Amino acid sequence: MIHGIWGQPFIDLEQLLDLSELDAIHEEVCLGLAQVPVAYTGGSHRSMGIMPPSLAAEALGDYGSVLRQLSREDRAVFASLADDPIAARDQDTLDFGEERPRALSRRQQLWLEYRHGVYFPWKVYFEMIPNHYWDEKASAEGKSFTREARTFFPKTIAFVRGLPFTQIGRCNVMGLRALDYGTVHLDGDPAKKPEVDHFITFCPGGNKRLFLWDEERQERLFIDRRAYWFNDSDYHGVESAPYFRYSIRVDGVFQPEFLRSLEARYPERPRGDE
Numbered sequence: 577m578i579h580g581i582w583g584q585p586f587i588d589l590e591q592l593l594d595l596s597e598l599d600a601i602h603e604e605v606c607l608g609l610a611q612v613p614v615a616y617t618g619g620s621h622r623s624m625g626i627m628p629p630s631l632a633a634e635a636l637g638d639y640g641s642v643l644r645q646l647s648r649e650d651r652a653v654f655a656s657l658a659d660d661p662i663a664a665r666d667q668d669t670l671d672f673g674e675e676r677p678r679a680l681s682r683r684q685q686l687w688l689e690y691r692h693g694v695y696f697p698w699k700v701y702f703e704m705i706p707n708h709y710w711d712e713k714a715s716a717e718g719k720s721f722t723r724e725a726r727t728f729f730p731k732t733i734a735f736v737r738g739l740p741f742t743q744i745g746r747c748n749v750m751g752l753r754a755l756d757y758g759t760v761h762l763d764g765d766p767a768k769k770p771e772v773d774h775f776i777t778f779c780p781g782g783n784k785r786l787f788l789w790d791e792e793r794q795e796r797l798f799i800d801r802r803a804y805w806f807n808d809s810d811y812h813g814v815e816s817a818p819y820f821r822y823s824i825r826v827d828g829v830f831q832p833e834f835l836r837s838l839e840a841r842y843p844e845r846p847r848g849d850e
């Protein structure tokens with residue numbers, strides 16, 4: 577099932593936000609991405625246990641599984657490619673990756689892809705406000721837009737600062753190359769976390785087809801909007817397309833009045849009544 581928010585599968589924010597700058601932001605983001613160093617992300621959803629059972633095979637090569645099975649020689653190669661290769665010699669290989677103490681270096685990501693066939697769905701990932709652990713994404717403490725973000729994405733940052741948050745703890749560009757698809761996964765466990773995290777996704781190009789996945793019904797529900805909020809404890813993925821596309825996700829804490837205006841707009845009712 578899709579849990580959604582207040583009886584809606586997702587919240588359409590197109591009418592509630594001023595999106596008049598999105599065309600100009602699209603120009604800026606495409607030009608900026610051509611000039612900043614980007615990283616890969618994803619690539620371990622299956623080993624993280626966050627994929628629906630029926631689609632787990634879509635993850636193809638998963639680096640969590642690969643890292644567990646590296647030979648001693650390959651572990652040495654992996655360590656030599658770390659950002660701090662000397663320290664990495666004594667570090668546990670399994671400490672590297674998403675939601676782990678150490679981030680994979682660019683060289684490690686490429687080696688995992690080239691040598692071990694790992695599939696990284698998001699190959700154009702740029703952190704404007706870096707955030708390490710998922711459960712820290714709403715907190716702005718000690719965080720800021722990076723120097724590169726401020727240099728190459730000033731209009732985008734102005735737009736993000738104008739969004740209805742009291743604080744922002746994470747902001748990043750999630751880009752997929754042509755023919756890649758975003759593996760279906762969930763970000764939170766609906767059994768453990770009934771409240772929905774506050775975030776806004778916006779898609780300046782209007783061409784990224786994110787969908788919610790209903791594992792029971794085996795159905796996709798596409799969100800063809802340029803700005804939206806959804807329950808990320810629902811399974812979600814990105815449809816393949818023969819061209820590059822991206823969205824920008826901003827995490828934080830919504831302003832109370834914004835939340836109240838949304839609640840008033842969508843008085844909760846059981847799904848199925850729509």
Ligand SMILES: [Fe+2]
Pocket residue numbers: 761762763808812
């Ligand atoms: Fe996600």
